[in-house]
Amino acid sequence: MTTSRTQLTPFESRWLAETVRRHEERRGALEDAAAVAAARRLALVFEARILRRAEVLGEREGWRDALLRWRARMRIGLTVAAAMALVLGFTAAAGVLGDGGRPVNVVWALGGLLGVHLASLALWLIGMLLAGSAAGGAPQAGGVAARLWLRIVTVLDRSPQTADLPLALGGLLGRGRAAAWRVGAVSHGLWALALGGAAAGLLLLFATRRYGFVWETTILPAQTFTSLTLALGMLPAQLGFPVPDAATVAASGDAAMLQEAGRRAWAGWLIGCLLVYGVLPRLALALACTTLWRRAARRVALDLSRPGYARLRARLLPDSERIGVRDAEPETMPRPGRRGVHPAAGEGCALVALELGRDLPWPPACVRAAPVQAGEGGGHDEGRLDSREQRRAALAHFAAHPPRRLLIAIDPRQTPDRGSLGLIAELADRAVEAGVWALAAPAETGAASERLRLWREGLARLDFPAEALFIDAGAACDWLEEGR
Structure with missing residues (x-):
């Protein structure tokens, strides 16, 4: 199956144009008489003509097909990463609950499920705040992840046509926050899947095994755990999840809660906290970043002041073009005097x-x-x-x-x-x-x-x-x- 007929998005068209520009700046101008002729058939818009020229050259030199292979490979990579996130989430749930042979420490269980998530979320927020206050607003959040992702995809395809694609993509996204929103959307989406997999794992294990629940402390008073449990359970309770009452929390500190009602309350509390403080925030952030990425991608434009583009202006927007009546004349032209004025x-x-x-x-x-x-x-x-x-x-x-x-x-x-x-x-x-x-x-x-x-x-x-x-x-x- 060929990829030549696949339509490029406006963002991908600019990505291809950046690839052509970088290649020409390093290795010299390409023979482009046919590409320029095709571009000059469009309206008098400099960027539109540059994009058309790049499309013709990209198809001839193989860059267009390489870009489309990248797109397909990135989608496959995201699918594999999503499957791994679900599996890792399920594994994390099985790890914190154990085999049911010993009571589940609810504090360690919740910390094990949400601790790394909350720490990474805090780092992401700090990175975005620092990026917003940096000079020029250059985004740094997600930069390491983006470079790692580009390197992984590059390793899978070492053809000559792909050599300029990563740098062209980085240069196109480097002038705004589009890269940060794109990486944020992927990151939050994978976290949402991992936490969703953990919630599914909890539900499955609670349905097939019998667990007792306990909390333990040496120096903290029992009231601390009672207040913490009730505070964390306020939002899940609004969604219908059960929350242990004060008596159940106090009893779980003395011995593992083995009563059926108490076990159900603790199980519902764990799942509710995981969904409310883990899955839902990540889903909301993934949707928000996806929306912001799409808006930023629509605003991405070529830097037409770069020398590689500036040298094309005289050829793509000449001071004069072939003159003549460009539209075909109809069989009957209007003529004055047919109606006339006395x-x-x-x-x-x-x-x-x-x-x-x-x-x-x-x-x-x-x-x-x-x-x-x-x-x-x-x-x-x-x-x-x-x-x-x-x-x-x-x-x-x-x-x-x-x-x-x-x-x-x-x-x-x-x-x-x-x-x-x-x-x-x-x-x-x-x-x-x-x-x-x-x-x-x-x-x-x-x-x-x-x-x-x-x-x-x-x-x-x-x-x-x-x-x-x-x-x-x-x-x-x-x-x-x-x-x-």
């Missing part, structure tokens, strides 16, 4: 700006110097038409108040597309006469000349006469003034 219906003049670059001021200087007087027909500057809402509003306004002359300013540095040409046709339909002004038209050389030629050809297909395209600002403003 000359007697138009009044005044108006001008609009269609998707101008932000570096082009609006309204232009000649209009500010000699503003168009608004008439009853609404002859005035309608401003920029950048959003869909602005376009709809302008079309509705001109439909209700058609101008005698409408000047549509365009940015000739942009390549005309089907949408912009169609909007020009719709605007022209709502005026008696319409002109197009190539605002700040570039010198007619090279790519600039080619784009201007494409505008002329596009307007000609809309049946605009050649003189309807104005290059000179004075001519455009004069034509607009004549319509007043």
Whole structure:
């Protein structure tokens, strides 16, 4: 079964990109003409194009399959670890209870089941607090466990394609707390399974063997154990677990509790304490860490300032690309004059700006110097038409108040597309006469000349006469003034 068709998650896509970057920084750039071409077919988003390039290169060089093998191997490892945790928990329960030949010391039994768990939980909390207060918030909690886990998985696969995977993963997770949450989720999950296995072991052994219970002390008063037992049993009692009363606790200090009711109370107390103070906290922390890990993984992004990525910017986001109308032209393009406006219906003049670059001021200087007087027909500057809402509003306004002359300013540095040409046709339909002004038209050389030629050809297909395209600002403003 091949892994090439398996979909990568967004996090794994960034992991693959980091792997490619590290390899290229150490061993030189790869031949990537096909990968760059595939990336440049995506939207103008630098990271998205980097990820696409890395996916093509990763599939060609074998890194993608190696990453997927890692994912499968880690899942198998987690399954084995989960099974071992259950077995170890059951073994721990059998160890603290014994074979039933001697009474169970309830203090030692509870300490043996919860002691290491509580100590490791305290260390984890301290590590997370120290990590949160460290400079830069770099997570240290779980770092040793994470490195050990990565080393174990690496030993199982020593192929050349996997050499960069551990370092790439560490570098990707090293800038946030995602690694700590991931290790925490695994750690707490395994602890929950181990403690759950211990609880299952207690239940099975209590069901199949007869145990007596006792507590022992040399220097502490009996009241200490009575208070401790009742305090620890408060939360389990809320969940329905039995708790020994004060008389039962006192009697267990003199001799092993052999009465059936007393044995059941002690057995229920042990299982309840194990669940409430062991299994449930670990389950809650495992769920919380899993949620935080998923959120952190969604926020993980590539550091695009790294040299390995920065050198790709010019190739993945070139200043200019192949020009031309990129969308296929429909069989029938809209043409002005199909609905038309009767000359007697138009009044005044108006001008609009269609998707101008932000570096082009609006309204232009000649209009500010000699503003168009608004008439009853609404002859005035309608401003920029950048959003869909602005376009709809302008079309509705001109439909209700058609101008005698409408000047549509365009940015000739942009390549005309089907949408912009169609909007020009719709605007022209709502005026008696319409002109197009190539605002700040570039010198007619090279790519600039080619784009201007494409505008002329596009307007000609809309049946605009050649003189309807104005290059000179004075001519455009004069034509607009004549319509007043």
